[in-house]
């Protein structure tokens with residue numbers, strides 16, 4: 001199907017101004033021209049976060065699994081594809097058993113098998129290029145007669161959105177089949193009673209979608225943003241805490257995906273993850289099935305209170321069916 005990654009997310013939120021401030025602090029750039037009531041923020045690759053009041057009738061309706069409507073949450077993801085022919089293939093495939101509409105700009109809108117609003121468009125994101133970090137180590141000199149870039153603080157710029165996580169009810173094998181069989185996602189690895197890590201058919205990211213199971217939890221859980229390196233992650237988290245935003249978990253490094261992480265509670269709904277150094281996966285990687293997450297999920301973490309915790313821990317009452 002040629003799906004390459006996340007192009008855009010639309011949130012319906014209780015407090016548009018606070019949500020906008022959060023994403024600006026997080027390292028996105030406010031786009032000119034959008035109204036204050038519906039701001040659009042952009043990442044370095046051109047991906048976008050669109051914010052609207054939760055009361056906006058133009059927002060996609062919440063999926064039926066929410067027992068209680070959350071005041072703020074992510075309402076629709078737009079996946080990017082490489083070619084117009086990919087869009088036609090998706091439209092034909094999903095049009096067999098559900099309503100698929102097409103915007104004037106060509107974007108498709110529909111629902112997945114749990115009713116989450118999803119869309120597709122020819123990607124507007126650009127490929128990113130960055131030079132390797134010039135660092136020094138034993139027997140390896142990458143930087144001579146110069147300070148490191150990270151020797152002085154700087155504001156980070158979020159580079160791209162890399163994955164989404166939904167809470168998926170335990171019995172919902174149907175969601176896995178939908179993304180794999182209908183949309184061409186690949187399973188990278190699955191963990192018994194925990195969930196499935198999937199990557200888009202045209203992506204080498206360890207995961208672009210994680211379908212996570214915990215009891216009856218239902219709904220959007222988090223979106224992960226990719227930064228250039230670990231210094232970016234540290235500067236991002238440090239700045240967020242200085243601005244008064246609340247850390248959820250981190251900093252640390254995941255076992256599955258290998259990526260460095262730092263999560264924050266987000267006023268637009270759910271949590272957000274800043275990270276870097278995610279595993280790059282090819283077709284030579286066999287889908288793995290694990291009984292448990294090794295090492296409790298993190299190879300290292302900084303805060304003692306994070307021991308044994310996973311992303312999404314804590315009370316999510318609004319998301320229970």
Ligand SMILES: [Fe+2]
Pocket residue numbers: 163165222223224273311
């Ligand atoms: Fe994540």
